[in-house]
Amino acid sequence: MSDLPALAPATKHNHARCVRDALDTAEAVCARRGARLTALRRHVLELIWRSHKAIKAYEILDQLAGEIGAARPPTVYRALEFLMAHGLVHRVDSLNAFVGCADASHRHDAQFFICDACGTVREIDDVTIGRAVSRGAERLGFEVERRMIELHGRCGSCQ
Amino acid sequence: MSDLPALAPATKHNHARCVRDALDTAEAVCARRGARLTALRRHVLELIWRSHKAIKAYEILDQLAGEIGAARPPTVYRALEFLMAHGLVHRVDSLNAFVGCADASHRHDAQFFICDACGTVREIDDVTIGRAVSRGAERLGFEVERRMIELHGRCGSCQ
DNA sequence: CGTGAATTGTTATATTATTACATAGCGTCC
DNA sequence: GGACGCTATGTAATAATATAACAATTCACG
Numbered sequence A, B: 001m002s003d004l005p006a007l008a009p010a011t012k013h014n015h016a017r018c019v020r021d022a023l024d025t026a027e028a029v030c031a032r033r034g035a036r037l038t039a040l041r042r043h044v045l046e047l048i049w050r051s052h053k054a055i056k057a058y059e060i061l062d063q064l065a066g067e068i069g070a071a072r073p074p075t076v077y078r079a080l081e082f083l084m085a086h087g088l089v090h091r092v093d094s095l096n097a098f099v100g101c102a103d104a105s106h107r108h109d110a111q112f113f114i115c116d117a118c119g120t121v122r123e124i125d126d127v128t129i130g131r132a133v134s135r136g137a138e139r140l141g142f143e144v145e146r147r148m149i150e151l152h153g154r155c156g157s158c159q
Numbered sequence C: 001c002g003t004g005a006a007t008t009g010t011t012a013t014a015t016t017a018t019t020a021c022a023t024a025g026c027g028t029c030c
Numbered sequence D: 001g002g003a004c005g006c007t008a009t010g011t012a013a014t015a016a017t018a019t020a021a022c023a024a025t026t027c028a029c030g
Helices: A015-033 A039-048 A057-068 A073-085 A127-140 B015-033 B039-048 B057-068 B073-085 B127-140
Strands: A089-092 A097-100 A111-115 A121-124 A143-154 B089-092 B097-100 B111-115 B121-124 B143-154
Touching: A015 A039, A039 A057, A039 A073, A039 A097, A057 A073, A057 A097, A073 A089, A089 A111, A111 B127, A121 B127, A127 A143, A127 B111, A127 B121, A127 B127, A127 B143, A143 B127, B015 B039, B039 B057, B039 B073, B039 B097, B057 B073, B057 B097, B073 B089, B089 B111, B127 B143
Parallel strands: A111 A143, B111 B143
Antiparallel strands: A089 A097, A111 A121, A143 B143, B089 B097, B111 B121
16 A cells, blocks of 8 residues: 555546645635635645545654654644644544545535545545435434545455 | 433433343344353443443443453453444444444444434434445445444434 | 734643453363 | 363553643734
8 A cells, every 4th residue: 555646547647736736725715714824734735635545643743743853743733623624624533534625615515435445535525415314314303513424445446 | 411311302211121122132142143242241331321322432441440440441442342343332433432233133234313412322224325325336436345424413402 | 013813832641542461261172 | 070272351551643731933914
């Protein structure tokens, strides 16, 4: 399992461009809101986008430490908190890890398909799933505020 | 937020019986499989069933320690591992906590509705949600092995 | 510039979980 | 019944994940 970009092989994927787009979107989103995408936060976001796998907070920490010299947990967790607050990054609860948001330009539901073989996390927003959940909630009289939908298994190229 | 049983108030709920049923089912499931529901494992299962909230491993540990005297993390985690392996308990990843399985008698999909106000976790098996997920996976060529669907919000009585 | 708010640094600690190895219980085969 | 082997439990240490609390710095804005 390399650290290089992991995506379905059928997908012609220019990852440099993929990262650039993510960072550009992040800049735009933050600018629009008057939020400060500082060098540190941007750097953390970039580390997260090095691959399409979920990355752990302490992996980010190690990489930062290797580059900046000093880095402590709060540095990373605060950056993550900011990035998540602005929808630029998602936390994958079942992995205690973080992944770049595939479409940070607007708020949306998301479901995560996590390949346990190669580690790739594929984010989709499937309205059918969303609606099914909403109807289930309604039947229970439950008001949903946060949805965590994470499916583990094997991606197409790892089966 | 008390530690007493928490369920929708409309639900007339005899919790003593609810626990007894859970333990009986557990005995039956284990007997059928030749698995040993030891005193310790049974005790942990009982602690988990004290309420319909998710309980943390270290809360179980504290309660055990108060009763048995000594108790160390592996004791609890091993019991949990056993109980989960036999479908008697679910892990709620978004809470790092554990909840009794509402229907341990057979394998099934599950979705969890977690009230962030009172802590109650309601487990349902909604085929519509299940099917929607399966179709989404199919479209991606993804083979799902484990589903984690946890919806946070407010239950009917906490809105 | 000077000021207040936001950001980052730093130390310590809390919380969650596992590894590794020792001991004890328990079934079964002769 | 005793030796063997397997499963379960005890114990100590530590790894992995996350937050609290307070100090120092930076930055926007007047």
